[in-house]
Amino acid sequence: MATTGLPPTTPNDLSSVTKTLDLLAPRWSVWVLMTISSQPLRYAEIKPRLPWLGDGQLHPRLRHLTNAGVVERTEYAPRHVTYGLTGRGAELLPVLAVIASWGDTHLEKTLVASKATGTMELERIPPAQNIDDTLALIAPRHATPILWTLQARGSASAKTLATEAMPGYGLTAVYKPLDRLVADGLVTATGSGDFQLSASGQALAPVFQAISVWATAPLAEARRPRGQGAAPSQNRSGPWATTPTRLPAPTAPAASSAGPALTTTPDGPAWKSNDLFSHRIPARPITPAGGPRR
Template structure:
């Protein structure tokens, strides 16, 4: 059994990763960021792109992301306010692409009939939904610290994981998050044996690396803002359609993600790369959202 103990530097990286996951986890945050990814928009332009969000849901998301330094609110006049990504928000786009790539490859998809051929094929999931579903697995408390510890150790007992990932908790407290991670397909083992990362758990390495690099970026470099009141006037242009599926709510047209110099480029071995113009596709009637899970969503 490997006994590598995480270094102080690794612990610092872990803190940045968990804080970033907590920042992105609130529902619809990723959708708002991706809507603003290619251009500055007025509120009245954002709302049609996210029609399922009421004002009481969209306003708090914009405030949350503005307060976090990812979105900038620019007031030209009392009734002329625009929203756009800060440089820090733009730098997050390649990170979201990495998360979406992992979700597209490892999260389960239902088989649906191709509208043209009638043949069964995996459903298309919006990258934003892949990201949300991935965050639902990684953001719960103790989930990422346990995965991080297993990445460093290779394999570990529940006792070792409790000491690494949940200091201050009793041994029994570690079993519930371990059971969840096993049910989600991210770890294997248990039943008196050591725990290890599954294939999908090991494939999270580039995800954690990309988040860590973004979280560690110096504030002066990563959070530079445009002067308030300056910048281009809101665009009236509309962007290409977003990819959606029958398993999700019907989504409106929204912009393709702008490249922001990815800190880490990943291409799914068994799934398509995230390319501009591929974010969203045709509209399909909605049905209730399925539960999120490892091999299950």
């Protein structure tokens, strides 16, 4: 079998990719990033756009993303704080677009009645939901190392996967994550007892390539605020952390207009909130037909 798809396995690349998945995987983190992708917003402006998140859920996600260096907290006055993407966070937007595209193409959808025509058509899934559902498949522990090992080998036995993808765990530990990848439609069993990537698994190539490129970018780029040159060192606390800064208060942000799911800005793609959140969060159907399940 030809080994196509995912990038070559190297310890550094794999480690960087899994760390990036750990950054994105906590549920609703991607929704927060996409909500502030067009412009910095105050907490009171973010909250109505993510109404299903309570303060006990939204605050930790903003803190998590800020500590990771992809969101910057800027304090203009004691009660005027905004959250916006750092330069590193803006560079994540094209990566999110690639993940959303894979999810839209390969994850199952259900048929729903169209309000306009009355006919049955595939449901439309918000980009952020496609990203969250894709991350739910590839972010669990050991999932990506198994996928990368299968890409490098073409096919492999459970014993080989245990040795190369999960060193130190033993043979029995590989079966649970491997069975999950098979059930999710990313891996298939061969007639000889080996395992290989499914077509959907091979199609993850652009996803892992985009994540790998972003994850291995120089740290100097990671410290650069969005749309600016190198930041003054006194405004930073470590390569990924940001500290509050006091700046003149900005003008009130313009109301978001309806538009396509993905638009291009000088800093990269941005999602329109009306398009993101005009649909209810879809259920996760589990059916035997179609692509990988949600």
